[in-house]
Amino acid sequence: MTLDGDSLYLVAGIALLAGAVLPRLLADYAVSGPMAFVAAGLLLGAVVDASPIDPVVHYEYAERLAEVTVIVALMGVGLAIDRPVSLRGWRTTRRLIVLAMPLCIISVAALGWGLAGLAPASALLLGAVLSPTDPVLASEVQVGAPSTGDEATNDEQDEVRFALTSEAGLNDSLAFPFVSAAVLMAAGGASSQWLPEWVAWDLLGKIALGVVIGWGSGWLLGRMSFTAPVPSLRLADYGEPMLGLAMTLGVYGLAELVHGNGFVAVFVAALTIRNTERRHAYHFELHHFIEQFERILTWVLLLLLGVAMSGGLFESLTWSGALIGVLLVLVVRPLFGLLSLVGVPAPRRERIAMAAFGVRGVSSVFYLAFASGSFLPDLAWLWATVGFTILFSVIVHGVAATPVMRALSDRRVPATDVRD
Numbered sequence: 001m002t003l004d005g006d007s008l009y010l011v012a013g014i015a016l017l018a019g020a021v022l023p024r025l026l027a028d029y030a031v032s033g034p035m036a037f038v039a040a041g042l043l044l045g046a047v048v049d050a051s052p053i054d055p056v057v058h059y060e061y062a063e064r065l066a067e068v069t070v071i072v073a074l075m076g077v078g079l080a081i082d083r084p085v086s087l088r089g090w091r092t093t094r095r096l097i098v099l100a101m102p103l104c105i106i107s108v109a110a111l112g113w114g115l116a117g118l119a120p121a122s123a124l125l126l127g128a129v130l131s132p133t134d135p136v137l138a139s140e141v142q143v144g145a146p147s148t149g150d151e152a153t154n155d156e157q158d159e160v161r162f163a164l165t166s167e168a169g170l171n172d173s174l175a176f177p178f179v180s181a182a183v184l185m186a187a188g189g190a191s192s193q194w195l196p197e198w199v200a201w202d203l204l205g206k207i208a209l210g211v212v213i214g215w216g217s218g219w220l221l222g223r224m225s226f227t228a229p230v231p232s233l234r235l236a237d238y239g240e241p242m243l244g245l246a247m248t249l250g251v252y253g254l255a256e257l258v259h260g261n262g263f264v265a266v267f268v269a270a271l272t273i274r275n276t277e278r279r280h281a282y283h284f285e286l287h288h289f290i291e292q293f294e295r296i297l298t299w300v301l302l303l304l305l306g307v308a309m310s311g312g313l314f315e316s317l318t319w320s321g322a323l324i325g326v327l328l329v330l331v332v333r334p335l336f337g338l339l340s341l342v343g344v345p346a347p348r349r350e351r352i353a354m355a356a357f358g359v360r361g362v363s364s365v366f367y368l369a370f371a372s373g374s375f376l377p378d379l380a381w382l383w384a385t386v387g388f389t390i391l392f393s394v395i396v397h398g399v400a401a402t403p404v405m406r407a408l409s410d411r412r413v414p415a416t417d418v419r420d
Contacts, residue, residue, distance in 0.1 A: 032398030041306015050311020063369035078270020134361030210264030218272025241289030325389030
């Protein structure tokens with residue numbers, strides 16, 4: 001069966017219906033929603049012609065769909081985080097970003113070079129693409145909706161969920177410079193020609209510009225929504241949720257227009273508007289709207305990814321590619337995550353959970369699609385390896401997330417205040 005326009009409507013309808021039903025059916029089982037959607041896509045890909053959605057050929061479409069999904073997820077993640085930004089309160093996140101992430105990039109790149117015989121540029125790209133944890137597929141291990149009123153904040157009580165949520169919000173942004181480095185390396189030329197500009201602009205300048213745009217946009221929109229002198233501009237008084245989507249697209253578009261880091265800008269804007277008026281119920285409305293939109297995008301993307309997997313994406317998968325994916329999920333990320341958290345004042349079982357639940361997903365799809373045009377000789381292998389790693393991560397983390405988080409919650413003692 002060929003996936004033409006009419007059949008795509010049917011597939012989309014089935015996906016949305018399944019999305020409304022599956023989370024409730026699977027609530028008491030060690031099966032996550034992403035697992036169910038990828039499985040549905042795998043079954044569908046076995047009976048339809050998946051060539052129209054092959055990401056190896058049509059990587060531009062994969063890039064755009066994944067891009068929108070990630071920026072919407074980043075807005076939702078930023079709005080959900082209750083804890084104000086501070087060096088002390090975000091120390092766990094800082095360790096995972098500054099230590100664990102670069103070590104994972106280096107290790108995966110070394111595995112790609114040593115096991116699969118990749119060229120240095122392709123090996124670096126593989127490490128960069130698989131480095132970010134995912135804000136889209138990790139809902140089972142992330143904080144819930146933003147707290148309002150006088151109740152305890154949702155991440156005050158759960159350092160594990162806060163660390164994994166904030167890490168996913170930041171490392172999605174901070175993986176981009178390393179993807180850019182791989183693209184520059186693939187273009188040829190001595191490192192002395194491109195490395196200084198890469199450090200000054202891609203690694204520092206774009207991120208700084210994204211932070212400024214995100215903070216400025218979030219501050220202006222927050223003030224307008226909560227304290228504007230003109231009543232009709234105070235969107236918080238009307239509970240208008242469209243601001244969340246408007247800010248997501250507008251801030252990202254502005255940052256990209258001036259060549260800043262759009263992912264950083266969206267996440268910082270969400271944190272800033274959350275900090276404008278922390279206890280207002282409007283934050284819940286914004287988050288709920290964004291969460292619903294993100295869920296629809298995620299359902300569609302996972303279904304299509306599953307179709308591509310069983311429709312031929314894995315034909316280029318080798319034992320070395322599969323081994324790299326397994327080692328990343330089971331060894332590399334847990335090991336370096338745990339090492340980066342040495343000295344963090346949290347129970348050992350919680351540090352292990354923070355280290356182990358580095359979910360790989362939609363952000364890896366975006367980064368690989370973004371760089372695909374520069375890596376045509378290795379493209380099929382890269383897509384097969386990244387697709388397998390995502391599938392393996394979805395299965396392992398999907399099965400483990402609910403029981404592990406429930407066990408941690410049952411054994412947790414009241415947390416001390418770490419917000420200041």
